[in-house]
Amino acid sequence: MPVNQASAGHLLRLIRTGEAVTRGELQHVTGLSRSTVGNRLDQLFAAGWLRDTAAGASTGGRPSARLEFNSSHAVVLAVDLETRHSRAAVLGLDGTLLADRSEPLLISDGPDRVLDTVASWFPSLLEKAGTDASRVCGIGLSVPGPVDWTTGQLVQPPIMPGWDQYPVPVRMQEAYARHVPSAGAPVPVLVDNDANLMAYAEQRLFYPDCSAFVLVKVSTGIGAGVVVDGEPYRGIDGGAGDIGHIRLHDRTEALCMCGSYGCLAAVASGRAIAEQLASAGIPTTSGSDVREHLAAGQPDAVRLAREAGQRVGEVLVTVVTLLNPGVLVLAGDLAGTPFLTGVRELLYQRAMPRTTAHLNVVTSRLGDQAALSGAAAMVVEHLYAPDRADTRLAALNGG
Known part of the structure; x- marks a missing residue:
């Protein structure tokens, strides 16, 4: 049934999804x-959020111009924090990568140092992208630990000492303001688990029709991201998908970074394999080194x-039986043919x-x-959701 009332934000959603693209x-x-x-579209045009494109097919009379989201009116800063490296990038609202930087950075150095270091990269990244702070609409952070989506705080992350309950969004805003003084008003900062964001990006770009989607990242730790009906499933407080800490009863001697014995991550992660290779006399210190060996x-x-x-396949039998996904993506340092073969077996x-009759098991x-793309998409979908878009439009209009 047609909707009787629709705000400017709702019209924008219809245009962005392609449900309605002409007046x-x-x-x-x-x-x-x-x-x-017309009045509500005028608000969107005034904000720079819409643009006219080539006219659609004529049905007799002057053809209607097509409307589309103006993805070039702003940019997003995205950050992918890993255990030993971090990446930061400037992306357009359509996900186009405009500039990026990757440097060694230990997550164990703690949130103050890590966030300040990453924020110090932003000025040169914006310059490289040919833009300035006035066009930054938000910052998205991908982190290798469970995140309470409502607060943006990490919840007991096993491989991120010092990050538990740390106010990441506020501290990131402060670090950004220090290093980019021309930024003006604080920009929103959104934080989510890396596997969630990787799954979100892969599903949106390559499997948009898949209503039940799972991505498993195997690097220093092991985690899964689940996307159901186009939305990440995070659980009650961000703990969904933390399969690396499922206990294996036949490996109770393996000590995990979480302090427990027999976790999947203690025997099948990049870190675990690095330790086994090092013990065999093969120089290996991290999952990245394992990737190079592979x-x-x-x-x-x-x-x-x-x-x-x-x-990992043993555990995924239960995951797949429970969720019945159409696509299972393997990602991270180990995501290559040998690992894929073992999972499938x-x-x-x-x-x-x-x-498994309709299950497609593939690599990223x-x-x-993936995490950068997912972090940027998270920010865009958050800021241009109908109700939030309406609030932002009111602010732009002084309301």
Whole structure:
């Protein structure tokens, strides 16, 4: 049934999703008069959020101009914090990467140092992207730990000492203001778990019709991101998908970074394999080193990656049976052929055929850019959601 009332923010949603892209279509879908639609579109044009494009097909008379979201009117700063490296980037609202930077940075150095260091990269990134702070509409952070979405705070992250309950959004705003004094009013800062954001980006770009989607990241730790009906599923306080701390009963001697024994991450993560390779006399200090060994075809690394895939596959049998996803993406340092083979072996062997009949098990297509893309998309979807868009428009108009 057509909606009788629709605000400017709701009209923007219809345009962004392609449900209605001309003035006539907006009138038809919303039930609003021509003048009301025109007035609300005027608000969106004045804000720079809309633009006219080539006219649509004529049905007799002058063809209607098509409306589209103006993705060039602002930019997003995105940050991907990992255990030993961090990336930062400037992206357009359509996800286009305009400038990026990657540097070694230990997450264990603590939030104050890490956030200040990353913020110090922003001025040169904005200059490289050919833009300035006035066009930054928000900052998105991807972190390798559970995040309470309502507060942006991490909740007992096993591999991020000193970050538990730390006010990341506020401190990031403060660090940004110090290093980019021309920024003016504080910009919103959104924080989410890296696997959630990677899953969000991969699903939106490559599997938009998949209503149940899972991504598993295997690097220093192991985590999963779940997207249901186009929205990340985070659980009650951000703990959904933390499969790295599921206990394996036959490996109770393996000590995990969380302090427990027998966790999946203690035997099948990049960190675990790095320790096994180092013990065998093969110089390896991190999951990144394991990735390099795999790229070079190092036999022990290949064997251990396949075995790790089998252990992860054991756990994914339950995940897939519970969620019945259409796509399962493997990402992170170990996401290559040996690991993929190991996962598939156990998954198809132990799950019921009905569960995997329509399941596509693949590796990440975005690779190292997945978390950045997801962080930027998170910011855009948050800021241009109908109600929030209306609030921002009112502020722009002095209301």
